[in-house]
Amino acid sequence: MADAPAGPLAIICGGGSFPGAVADAVAARGRRPVMFGIKGWADPAVVGRYVHHWIALGQAGRFFRLAKAENCREVLFIGTVLRPPLTALRLDWHTIKLMPRVIRFFRGGDDKLLSGVAGVAESGGLRVVGVKDVAPELFVPEGVLGRERPSQRDHADIDRALTLIATLGPFDVGQAAVVADGHVIAVEAAEGTDHMLNRIAELRRLGRVSAPRGVGVLVKAPKPGQDRRFDLPSIGPRTIDLVAKAGLAGLAVAAGSTIIAEAQAAIAAADREKIFVVGVREPGGRAVAQ
Amino acid sequence: MADAPAGPLAIICGGGSFPGAVADAVAARGRRPVMFGIKGWADPAVVGRYVHHWIALGQAGRFFRLAKAENCREVLFIGTVLRPPLTALRLDWHTIKLMPRVIRFFRGGDDKLLSGVAGVAESGGLRVVGVKDVAPELFVPEGVLGRERPSQRDHADIDRALTLIATLGPFDVGQAAVVADGHVIAVEAAEGTDHMLNRIAELRRLGRVSAPRGVGVLVKAPKPGQDRRFDLPSIGPRTIDLVAKAGLAGLAVAAGSTIIAEAQAAIAAADREKIFVVGVREPGGRAVAQ
Numbered sequence: 001m002a003d004a005p006a007g008p009l010a011i012i013c014g015g016g017s018f019p020g021a022v023a024d025a026v027a028a029r030g031r032r033p034v035m036f037g038i039k040g041w042a043d044p045a046v047v048g049r050y051v052h053h054w055i056a057l058g059q060a061g062r063f064f065r066l067a068k069a070e071n072c073r074e075v076l077f078i079g080t081v082l083r084p085p086l087t088a089l090r091l092d093w094h095t096i097k098l099m100p101r102v103i104r105f106f107r108g109g110d111d112k113l114l115s116g117v118a119g120v121a122e123s124g125g126l127r128v129v130g131v132k133d134v135a136p137e138l139f140v141p142e143g144v145l146g147r148e149r150p151s152q153r154d155h156a157d158i159d160r161a162l163t164l165i166a167t168l169g170p171f172d173v174g175q176a177a178v179v180a181d182g183h184v185i186a187v188e189a190a191e192g193t194d195h196m197l198n199r200i201a202e203l204r205r206l207g208r209v210s211a212p213r214g215v216g217v218l219v220k221a222p223k224p225g226q227d228r229r230f231d232l233p234s235i236g237p238r239t240i241d242l243v244a245k246a247g248l249a250g251l252a253v254a255a256g257s258t259i260i261a262e263a264q265a266a267i268a269a270a271d272r273e274k275i276f277v278v279g280v281r282e283p284g285g286r287a288v289a290q
Numbered sequence: 291m292a293d294a295p296a297g298p299l300a301i302i303c304g305g306g307s308f309p310g311a312v313a314d315a316v317a318a319r320g321r322r323p324v325m326f327g328i329k330g331w332a333d334p335a336v337v338g339r340y341v342h343h344w345i346a347l348g349q350a351g352r353f354f355r356l357a358k359a360e361n362c363r364e365v366l367f368i369g370t371v372l373r374p375p376l377t378a379l380r381l382d383w384h385t386i387k388l389m390p391r392v393i394r395f396f397r398g399g400d401d402k403l404l405s406g407v408a409g410v411a412e413s414g415g416l417r418v419v420g421v422k423d424v425a426p427e428l429f430v431p432e433g434v435l436g437r438e439r440p441s442q443r444d445h446a447d448i449d450r451a452l453t454l455i456a457t458l459g460p461f462d463v464g465q466a467a468v469v470a471d472g473h474v475i476a477v478e479a480a481e482g483t484d485h486m487l488n489r490i491a492e493l494r495r496l497g498r499v500s501a502p503r504g505v506g507v508l509v510k511a512p513k514p515g516q517d518r519r520f521d522l523p524s525i526g527p528r529t530i531d532l533v534a535k536a537g538l539a540g541l542a543v544a545a546g547s548t549i550i551a552e553a554q555a556a557i558a559a560a561d562r563e564k565i566f567v568v569g570v571r572e573p574g575g576r577a578v579a580q
Contacts, residue, residue: 164463
């Protein structure tokens with residue numbers, strides 16, 4: 001039941017290594033990725049591995065022209081782009097025409113920002129697709145990935161964190177939390193997961209985390225209602241490294257909706273650091289049963 | 291309707307200046323404070339201004355002996371004591387007898403830890419009192435305290451943060467959050483308010499907070515169900531200083547259940563920094579109507 005060939009895929013690339021991982025997977029499936037690196041965010045070494053262009057945030061018109069010239073009918077957004085101050089945007093004429101809309105989604109939460117961007121892309125005649133549509137193999141499956149397994153206490157911590165993240169959904173905050181032996185020790189908001197993990201390492205050094213090393217779990221899951229086409233929790237080798245430095249037992253992510261970058265390297269690092277990595281079903285359960 | 295004279299008041303002092311503020315208010319009402327500084331947490335300059343003793347965490351027996359010798363029938367806990375690792379406790383015989391209980395509340399959330407401590411104090415024949423019982427003038431009243439007033443947007447941010455804190459109640463986390471123009475940018479967990487405010491200043495320097503300077507509110511409120519006898523949100527001149535450095539418009543605290551230390555200095559600092567300080571009614575409303 002193969003779809004009709006979809007033509008080249010425009011990939012709008014934010015920071016980090018995920019744009020490269022997605023492009024590799026897309027290319028491996030025989031489809032041509034065309035990279036659109038966002039200036040100031042995308043990594044030239046990642047974007048440069050395929051046909052590519054550079055765009056500034058807000059240059060919708062330039063993007064549409066280039067995407068059309070490249071014969072792209074579909075676009076995927078991937079990588080880190082933290083909400084920019086409006087003053088940092090370089091606005092072109094196409095974007096200025098869309099300004100009332102842009103302003104509107106900048107005033108909403110991040111979810112609204114992203115849905116707004118999707119709406120702009122679709123107004124330019126492109127279909128917005130998600131990683132799941134083009135490279136489902138990048139998602140963490142349900143179950144234990146490496147050698148270590150979560151203990152019963154770890155499972156209790158995971159459940160508590162998943163419930164917390166679900167509870168925070170209406171506030172458009174928090175794809176991640178850290179729970180250690182029943183205590184919520186960190187909730188992620190604007191700072192991002194890496195920053196939060198560094199904080200735990202610091203609080204531990206200061207003696208302000210009572211759970212001993214090797215107790216505590218990082219849990220990442222999409223917010224309820226999050227647009228899964230382009231704002232997904234993701235992990236990679238660096239996440240493993242920071243989880244180890246934070247002295248946690250492991251990490252649990254929502255199976256089927258969390259991307260893992262450099263999966264082999266990440267799992268090898270987890271085994272080396274004796275950290276578990278597990279894909280878990282979200283409350284309400286989207287993941288496939290084992 | 292004055293109560294019978296209550297005799298000297300034992301004040302178990304954690305870190306910060308609040309123990310001194312409470313002792314001053316108690317002394318001003320003609321009651322003698324007896325300070326019990328917790329080693330490693332209490333500030334000698336604060337504790338040393340009144341009759342005082344030093345105790346280590348876990349030395350319940352020593353505390354009961356000294357409090358009895360000082361004729362104290364009531365005890366108040368005040369100041370910062372972050373959850374210590376069990377290994378850092380110096381346990382005396384009285385405490386060891388209570389160990390099963392101590393272990394039990396160390397395994398609960400902070401609220402349970404604190405209720406547990408209160409239970410231990412009461413088992414020693416002392417009545418645990420709160421700041422409200424002995425120095426109600428230390429609480430922030432409802433309404434604006436300094437010259438600056440919150441805008442309509444600030445009020446919307448305050449409401450959102452209060453709802454967030456109330457929602458987090460069941461997780462025993464978060465007496466504070468920062469919301470800027472509708473976005474939740476920080477949720478406090480184990481790190482404490484000062485650390486959270488420093489984080490916002492840092493994220494701002496990194497360009498990761500999109501709201502401009504002068505937009506955003508720190509909100510502090512007790513968790514629902516929190517034992518208000520000795521675990522209360524508190525603010526002081528240092529809080530104002532950090533709110534200013536974080537580039538926020540002001541701070542809102544739950545009226546009638548937040549302590550303000552060095553009120554005059556704090557309000558003068560807020561006026562100087564053009565920061566509003568407002569006591570607000572919590573959702574469900576405990577504060578007195580204006």
